[in-house]
Amino acid sequence: MIPPRPSAPPSLYRPCTLLVGFVMGLLVLMWFGREMSKHDWHHDFFRFHPLIAPESNYQPTVAEMRAIVRARCRPDQILVIIGGNSIFQGVGQPVEKLWTRHLQQLLGDRFAVVNLAFRGSGLTDGGAVVAESLRDEFPRQIYVANTLPFNGASPGGSHDYRFMVLDALHKGWLLDHPPRNAVIDDYINRSDVYPRSRELNLSARLDAWLYFRETWNWWSCTYFFTFPGPLTTNPERAFRPRNHFSDQENDFETIPTSRRFRPEVHAIEMNITKNLSAMYYLPGPDGRWEKNAFEFSQFQKIARETFPDALKARTLVVLSRNNPYYTRQMSPVEQERDELAYRDSLDVWHSLGYAAADYGNNFQPDDFGDRTHLTTRGGRKLAEQLAPEIRSLAIKLNFPIAD
Amino acid sequence: MSYDALKKYWQSLPPPIPSVLAHLVSFITGLAIALIIHYLLYRISLPGTPFIYVVF
Numbered sequence: 228m229i230p231p232r233p234s235a236p237p238s239l240y241r242p243c244t245l246l247v248g249f250v251m252g253l254l255v256l257m258w259f260g261r262e263m264s265k266h267d268w269h270h271d272f273f274r275f276h277p278l279i280a281p282e283s284n285y286q287p288t289v290a291e292m293r294a295i296v297r298a299r300c301r302p303d304q305i306l307v308i309i310g311g312n313s314i315f316q317g318v319g320q321p322v323e324k325l326w327t328r329h330l331q332q333l334l335g336d337r338f339a340v341v342n343l344a345f346r347g348s349g350l351t352d353g354g355a356v357v358a359e360s361l362r363d364e365f366p367r368q369i370y371v372a373n374t375l376p377f378n379g380a381s382p383g384g385s386h387d388y389r390f391m392v393l394d395a396l397h398k399g400w401l402l403d404h405p406p407r408n409a410v411i412d413d414y415i416n417r418s419d420v421y422p423r424s425r426e427l428n429l430s431a432r433l434d435a436w437l438y439f440r441e442t443w444n445w446w447s448c449t450y451f452f453t454f455p456g457p458l459t460t461n462p463e464r465a466f467r468p469r470n471h472f473s474d475q476e477n478d479f480e481t482i483p484t485s486r487r488f489r490p491e492v493h494a495i496e497m498n499i500t501k502n503l504s505a506m507y508y509l510p511g512p513d514g515r516w517e518k519n520a521f522e523f524s525q526f527q528k529i530a531r532e533t534f535p536d537a538l539k540a541r542t543l544v545v546l547s548r549n550n551p552y553y554t555r556q557m558s559p560v561e562q563e564r565d566e567l568a569y570r571d572s573l574d575v576w577h578s579l580g581y582a583a584a585d586y587g588n589n590f591q592p593d594d595f596g597d598r599t600h601l602t603t604r605g606g607r608k609l610a611e612q613l614a615p616e617i618r619s620l621a622i623k624l625n626f627p628i629a630d
Numbered sequence: 631m632s633y634d635a636l637k638k639y640w641q642s643l644p645p646p647i648p649s650v651l652a653h654l655v656s657f658i659t660g661l662a663i664a665l666i667i668h669y670l671l672y673r674i675s676l677p678g679t680p681f682i683y684v685v686f
Contacts, residue, residue: 238652240652240656241652241656245660245663246660247660248656248657248660248663249660249663249664251664252660252661252662253667256664284676286675423678430674434671434675437671439669442672453669
C-alpha cells in the first residue's frame with residue numbers, strides 16, 4: 228500500500244504571473260526613466276561639480292544634460308554651450324564667481340550660456356555631445372570649448388567620457404560621422420586595449436531601451452545615493468542625495484601666491500610649459516623655427532575629423548595659454564616657438580571651417596591659480612575676451628542678436 | 631506562527647483567496663526582480679574605479 232503523500236506546501240509561485248510582473252515592472256521603469264529624462268532635476272545647476280560628476284561615480288546622462296539646457300535656454304535665445312576641460316569648468320572659481328556667469332552677463336538676454344565642461348574632458352566630450360544632439364531643437368547654437376595648440380580631439384570623445392558619446396549614439400541623437408564610427412568600432416573591438424568596452428557599449432545599447440541611467444541618476448540625486456565612493460566614504464555623505472551637496476569649489480584667490488606656485492612642482496610645471504610646442508617645430512638652418520611636417524599633417528587630419536562638417540561653423544575652438552609666471556621663464560626662442568604654435572594652430576582651425584581664438588596673452592600671473600587654471604579675475608578676463616568672439620560668430624551665422 | 635500553523639491557515643482560506651494571494655505574491659516578486667535587474671544594469675554601467683582628476 229502506498230503511504231499517503233504529505234500534502235504539498237502551499238505554493239505562492241505562479242510563473243506566468245511572475246513573468247507578467249517582471250515585464251510590467253521593466254515597462255514601468257522604462258517609462259519612468261523616459262519621463263524623468265524630460266525633466267531637469269538639477270535646479271541650482273551652474274556646472275558639474277565633483278559630487279555630480281564621474282569623479283564621484285555619478286555619470287550624467289546626455290538626456291539629463293539636454294534637460295538642463297532646455298530649462299535654461301528659451302527657444303528665442305541663442306544657445307551657448309561651454310565644453311572643454313577643468314579650465315572652462317571653472318576649477319578654482321567659487322560658483323558665485325564662475326566665469327560663465329560673467330559671460331552670461333556680458334552677452335545679455337539674447338544668449339543663454341550653459342556650462343557643460345568637465346574636469347579632464349576634451350573638445351568632443353560632454354558639452355559637444357549635448358550640443359550636437361540638440362542641433363535641430365536649438366539650431367541657433369554656438370559650442371565653445373578649450374584645448375591646446377596642435378590638439379584636436381578624437382571624434383569619439385576621450386576615453387573617460389566616452390560613455391556620453393555611446394549614450395547619445397545608441398539613442399540616435401548624433402549625426403552620422405564616419406570618423407567617429409571608426410573610433411567607436413575600434414573601441415568596441417579592442418577590449419584588450421579598452422577594458423570593458425564591449426560591456427559598456429552593450430550597456431549603452433540596453434539603456435537606450437530601458438533608461439536605467441536616467442531612473443537611477445534621478446533617484447541618486449533626489450532620494451539617496453546607493454553606494455559609497457572615493458569622495459563619499461563617510462556613510463553620512465555616501466548615501467546623501469547628490470542634489471543635497473552644494474558646489475564647494477575652492478577659491479584660488481584665497482590661496483597666497485607662494486602656495487599657488489609651489490617649489491616642489493616647479494620643475495614639472497616648467498617641463499610641461501616648455502614642451503607645449505616642442506614637438507611641432509624643428510630649428511631651421513637660418514635659426515628660425517620650421518614646422519615638423521609630420522606632426523603638422525597629423526594635427527590637420529585630426530582637426531578635420533574632430534567634428535562633423537555640419538557643426539564646424541558654429542564651433543568656437545579656444546586655445547588656452549599657460550601662466551606667464553612659467554612662460555616668462557622660458558628662453559626668448561622658446562617663447563617665439565609658442566607664439567608660432569598658437570598662430571599656426573589658429574590658422575589650421577580657421578582653414579577647416581571652425582571659428583577659433585586664443586586667450587591669455589595679456590594675462591598676468593595673478594590671473595592664474597596654477598599653471599593653467601584661472602582665478603576669478605582671470606575668469607572675468609576670459610569672459611571679456613570671449614564675449615565679442617561669440618557675438619561675432621553669432622552675427623556671422625545670421626543669428627539675431629538684437630531685439 | 632509555525633509553518634504547520636501557517637499551512638493550516640492557508641488551507642482554511644476559502645477559494646479564491648489562496649489563488650489570488652499566490653498571484654499577487656508572484657506579481658510583486660516579478661516587479662521586485664525587474665527593479666533589481668534595472669538597478670544592476672545601472673551599477674554595471676558605472677566604471678569599477680571612478681575617474682580620478684588630479685591638479686598639481
